[in-house]
Amino acid sequence: MKDYFVDLHVHIGRSSNGNEIKRATAKNLTFENIAFESYTRKGIDVIGVVDCISPYVIEDIERLIEKGELREKKGGGMEYRKGQVLILGAELETHEKRGCSAHSLCFFPSLKTLKDFAKDITKHIKNIYNCSSICRLTGQQLFDMVEYYGGTYIPAHIFTPHKSFYGNCCDSLLEIFNEKSFEKIPAIELGLSADSMMASQLSELDGKVFLSNSDAHSLIKMGREYNVFQMEEPSFEEILKAFKGIDGRSIKANYGLDPKLGKYHRSYCLICDRVIEGQAPVLKCPVSEKHQVVVGVRDRLMLIKDRDNPRMNGRPPYRYQVPLEFLPKVGPKTIDKLINHFGSEMNVLHQATFEELAAVAKEEIARNIILSREGKLSIEAGGGGVYGKVEA
Ligand SMILES: [Zn+2]
Numbered sequence: 462m463k464d465y466f467v468d469l470h471v472h473i474g475r476s477s478n479g480n481e482i483k484r485a486t487a488k489n490l491t492f493e494n495i496a497f498e499s500y501t502r503k504g505i506d507v508i509g510v511v512d513c514i515s516p517y518v519i520e521d522i523e524r525l526i527e528k529g530e531l532r533e534k535k536g537g538g539m540e541y542r543k544g545q546v547l548i549l550g551a552e553l554e555t556h557e558k559r560g561c562s563a564h565s566l567c568f569f570p571s572l573k574t575l576k577d578f579a580k581d582i583t584k585h586i587k588n589i590y591n592c593s594s595i596c597r598l599t600g601q602q603l604f605d606m607v608e609y610y611g612g613t614y615i616p617a618h619i620f621t622p623h624k625s626f627y628g629n630c631c632d633s634l635l636e637i638f639n640e641k642s643f644e645k646i647p648a649i650e651l652g653l654s655a656d657s658m659m660a661s662q663l664s665e666l667d668g669k670v671f672l673s674n675s676d677a678h679s680l681i682k683m684g685r686e687y688n689v690f691q692m693e694e695p696s697f698e699e700i701l702k703a704f705k706g707i708d709g710r711s712i713k714a715n716y717g718l719d720p721k722l723g724k725y726h727r728s729y730c731l732i733c734d735r736v737i738e739g740q741a742p743v744l745k746c747p748v749s750e751k752h753q754v755v756v757g758v759r760d761r762l763m764l765i766k767d768r769d770n771p772r773m774n775g776r777p778p779y780r781y782q783v784p785l786e787f788l789p790k791v792g793p794k795t796i797d798k799l800i801n802h803f804g805s806e807m808n809v810l811h812q813a814t815f816e817e818l819a820a821v822a823k824e825e826i827a828r829n830i831i832l833s834r835e836g837k838l839s840i841e842a843g844g845g846g847v848y849g850k851v852e853a
């Protein structure tokens with residue numbers, strides 16, 4: 462059994478011939494570039510690609526298979542060159558009768574199952590070619606459809622204020638899913654503004670795996686959060702086994718942002734244009750009750766939690782990591798230099814010693830990388846769509 466780094470939420474910006482797949486994503490974020498970049502630079506073994514149902518992307522995948530660069534794995538998932546594994550999936554937005562919407566991740570074992578699902582879901586999506594996320598189904602209906610095609614269903618960034626189940630739909634997932642389906646949901650995605658300690662204040666999540674994924678909209682953001690899976694080999698089937706803790710497979714650790722760095726950690730006043738400090742839950746702006754406030758993940762959790770002490774029993778540790786691009790005075794040139802020297806961003810963030818780092822980058826940067834490992838950087842909390850900031 463080996464440890465594998467797994468990031469199950471990476472978007473596609475464009476198809477290889479330049480068609481837009483998802484708005485507000487980088488132009489160079491193609492299926493092939495994701496595979497290549499993670500293969501050569503990032504050190505992530507398994508990537509979940511969540512915009513694969515667009516026919517343009519399916520064409521790209523088929524072209525890579527024809528070229529011999531990509532092949533289906535026996536246990537599910539696709540292998541790029543020697544060893545990089547990609548899991549094909551979609552992120553979809555469902556709508557409840559109560560007027561709220563939420564995102565979910567859907568993954569499929571093979572190109573065939575993905576294509577069958579894509580064909581069926583087309584009926585419920587306005588434009589499957591691009592920005593294909595909005596579908597006219599409820600969470601329960603989407604769950605049923607994913608299950609029918611042999612896929613796996615995972616609620617995405619489950620606490621974020623606008624597009625998530627706990628963020629704006631419900632206090633309990635049992636308001637959305639029937640009991641049988643709820644039991645079958647193997648995992649939930651924490652999102653950048655929460656960690657395992659925060660989420661384990663909800664007792665209904667006790668049986669669910671917590672995932673820390675990047676939700677990357679650019680190549681550089683891949684792996685800013687990831688999970689360490691213990692598996693026999695990287696494949697779709699092994700991931701499902703790890704979710705269920707079968708035959709020694711497991712999730713060994715989560716690596717994620719300090720939740721304060723996330724874009725929705727604290728409540729944010731849209732009129733005053735700033736994060737509102739103070740004891741959570743903050744639901745109103747102190748300047749005026751009339752100001753519109755985006756409720757932070759931390760604040761929302763205070764309202765819905767049913768447990769005061771986080772219960773981490775049996776949960777893997779959640780380790781904070783601060784990606785290089787978040788560190789003060791670290792630009793693209795320094796990032797390139799560090800990655801070229803140490804082989805991958807993971808090595809820079811978690812392996813290299815202070816002396817080794819200081820030989821390649823400024824001493825201050827080396828010191829900050831070490832402090833970030835120890836969770837000792839001082840951070841100004843994010844909110845309302847604005848990332849938190851490492852204080853220089
Ligand atoms: Zn996403």
Ligand SMILES: [Zn+2]
Nearest residue numbers: 730733746752
């Ligand atoms: Zn205000």
